[in-house]
């Protein structure tokens with residue numbers, strides 16, 4: 001039997017954080033690819049510490065619902081689940097540990113699907129800039145790196161006049177990025193796993209956004225939903241799991 | 254692999270059998286009453302509604318997640334073993350597998366821990382072992398005193414606020430002094446809500462050493478007293494959310510104050 005465990009951050013305060021994990025788990029359950037699809041969290045139950053107790057399968061795939069490689073994916077998750085590397089044998093279970101979602105080659109496609117959702121029925125005019133928004137932090141280079149990585153991958157496709165990045169907690173800060181964008185239309189996509197305080201409050205407040213479309217200093221600013229809640233993330237999670245299996249090619253979703 | 258090859262599979266069958274053996278009265282697990290009106294059919298509802306009619310009927314075991322998500326007042330439940338499961342629902346499922354799916358949303362990992370505990374095989378992790386693993390902003394819980402752990406456990410884990418039976422101790426040689434609870438759901442290790450409160454209590458311990466005023470009150474104790482007075486004076490005390498320990502009017506934080514601050518304020522009592 002094969003089990004997929006999706007690891008989310010979770011929250012003690014609201015359901016926003018775990019909701020996409022539950023929704024993606026349900027989507028994947030319906031595909032029937034795994035005998036069991038189980039959610040677990042750092043701050044909610046079941047905890048990572050105990051989730052393996054609840055799994056019946058002998059082949060277990062663990063996929064972190066996190067954007068970047070860093071503190072959680074490298075330290076907290078392996079420690080709490082008792083993983084020793086990409087493959088850990090625990091009793092009669094073989095546990096395969098996948099990489100985070102944001103670095104996956106399928107990620108730019110999900111970002112572009114988010115753009116498509118946002119721009120459906122709307123036309124851009126003049127120069128258009130796509131800006132990927134990340135959390136960023138001074139402590140973890142990877143957290144910003146994954147945003148740059150996706151921006152570079154999308155830039156290669158030549159779809160927009162510019163593809164930029166902006167952060168909450170590091171340079172370049174989102175306010176400046178939007179202001180300095182050399183464009184008539186600016187499309188902002190938060191590269192976050194879930195809706196939450198940042199996507200609902202911090203970002204709109206920092207930028208003075210009033211909804212999906214805001215006119216700011218002669219620019220039209222389009223603000224999309226977080227990438228992590230897009231239904232296609234479920235495919236990405238599955239692809240990440242498949243990739244850990246020996247002899248299976250990475251499948252582009 | 255045989256059906257009962259793993260603990261999870263064995264737990265699934267053992268739990269269904271335990272419910273079926275109980276006959277009409279059913280079994281109580283946390284705040285859930287589980288009955289088997291006929292073999293292989295299970296009916297779940299809030300234990301206080303054993304004889305109620307007109308409950309909203311659910312037949313998808315995964316709807317248990319919605320049921321367990323918020324309190325009757327609509328508040329998010331970060332700890333599923335808090336005694337604030339909402340009422341007004343009945344969940345009917347067939348088969349041990351669907352029963353387990355439902356139970357795992359109502360009391361995550363509860364059934365497998367119940368099973369392992371009955372078999373004497375549940376691994377228990379002490380507070381000190383758990384704290385030794387912590388990193389980042391939680392690393393400071395390693396410095397929480399034994400007394401601080403005891404008070405945090407009384408504030409956080411007693412049946413008034415958590416229905417799990419607390420099996421862990423401070424360390425190998427230092428048992429918890431609290432009433433561990435009578436329920437069926439075992440708690441083999443401090444949970445994340447506990448660790449978060451422990452972190453807050455550690456912050457309180459630090460300020461006690463540094464910043465006590467002439468009558469021995471710490472800044473945060475005074476902050477809590479002021480917040481209580483101000484809230485009560487409006488005639489309506491609005492509590493902070495269940496795991497919002499940085500706010501004065503949090504129930505567990507107040508339970509901790511009852512243990513540590515109330516005796517200071519009433520020295521003779």
Ligand code: SF4
Pocket residue numbers: 334409410415416417418419440442443444445446447
């Ligand atoms: S640590 Fe305490 S509060 Fe947390 S689940 Fe166990 S008994 Fe309940």
